[in-house]
Amino acid sequence: MxxxxxxxxxxxxxxxxxxxxxxxxxxxxxxxxxxxxxxxxxxxxxxxxxxxxxxxxxxxxxxxxxxxxxxxxxxxxxxxxxxxxxxxxxxxxxxxxxxxxxxxxxxxxxxxxxxxxxxxxxxxxxxxxxxxxxxxxxxxxxxxxxxxxxxxxxGDQNHFHGKTHTEENRTKMKEIKTGTKLSLDTKAKISQTMTGKVFSAEHKVNLSASKVNSIKLSVLNIATGVETNYSSVGEAERSLSLPKDAIRANLRSKTQKPYRGIYIFKQI
Structure with a gap:
């Protein structure tokens, strides 16, 4: 027109x-x-x-x-x-x-x-x-x-240097990432079920490793040079806030290009 x-x-x-x-x-x-x-x-x-x-x-x-x-x-x-x-x-x-x-x-x-x-x-x-x-x-x-x-x-010029996300922020980030929103009632029930429970780092690793078909992997961050081992894809997903389907696809890929230009995944 x-x-x-x-x-x-x-x-x-x-x-x-x-x-x-x-x-x-x-x-x-x-x-x-x-x-x-x-x-x-x-x-x-x-x-x-x-x-x-x-x-x-x-x-x-x-x-x-x-x-x-x-x-x-x-x-x-x-x-x-x-x-x-x-x-x-x-x-x-x-x-x-x-x-x-x-x-x-x-x-x-x-x-x-x-x-x-x-x-x-x-x-x-x-x-x-x-x-x-x-x-x-x-x-x-x-x-x-x-x-x-x-x-x-x-380094310390990064705005998030030395900080960690609160549980509330983690929940919000998960809601944005998945497109779902938990009700206040559901959040309260989740909170109540976890009250007083403290799992050791070893116990968390054992729980993750005991899952059927769990894949152990190492993740190299080429921006920082830090390589971390995870007992499962789920653990890597939670730690890095990355979609597990993308992690699995990258592990299966023959090209092994850095995911998002930063992460290199390797099955161990």
Missing amino acids: FINNSPKFLLKSFSTEANDTFMGIVPVKTYHDPDKQKKDILLDVKNKTGVYMWKHKVNGKYYVGSAKDLRNRLLHYYNINHLTKRNSMLINRAILKDGAGAFNLHILEYCSPENLIQREQYYIDTLNPMYNILRVAASSKGYKHTDETLYKIK
Whole structure:
């Protein structure tokens, strides 16, 4: 329709007005209808490196990501097969469910490849995006963190350094991850059944290992260099807050590529 080509429509679609600011951050560009603006978006970000954010128009939740090749990365969000294969990511599930048109797409910043991970981490720390399962910016394929960046990600400059999640926060994170919400009555019953019970670390390991067909595995975090052994996939899932189906699929994979660019799984 002709109205879609009018100056008024274009001004609204590409605006960076006050309501497009987040914690004082003003995006480089905002697209209010990514479905219809696909061609413009891919043209604008061609041959560019930067950080982007998807924000749901209804629930207000958002996801922060980055890419050395923004065009290629954003193209994935229009590929149903890609979204389906990687539906362990909350943002992919949301786009599959509601469509890209249910979101605003914000280009937060264009930057150099060398500063990409550091800038993504800055926006994750500042905006605390609800669709991001991992709170540490992941490396792109073939990209290696500098010692300085690794220190900022792992050390006391990280906003979560030295902290642990409360039981309440763990419950909320599980609800977001699985898409289910426990009633107050159910939460109370779970709490009551566990009152006064203290399991030793050894007992927990024995319980996990006693499960039928349990798979023992080691997990190497290539960002930190730390390798941890787990008595089962379930234990790794709980410890790392990763979907167990994805862990199993990665263990079966012959390529053994790092999962999300960070984790290498090996059966032991």
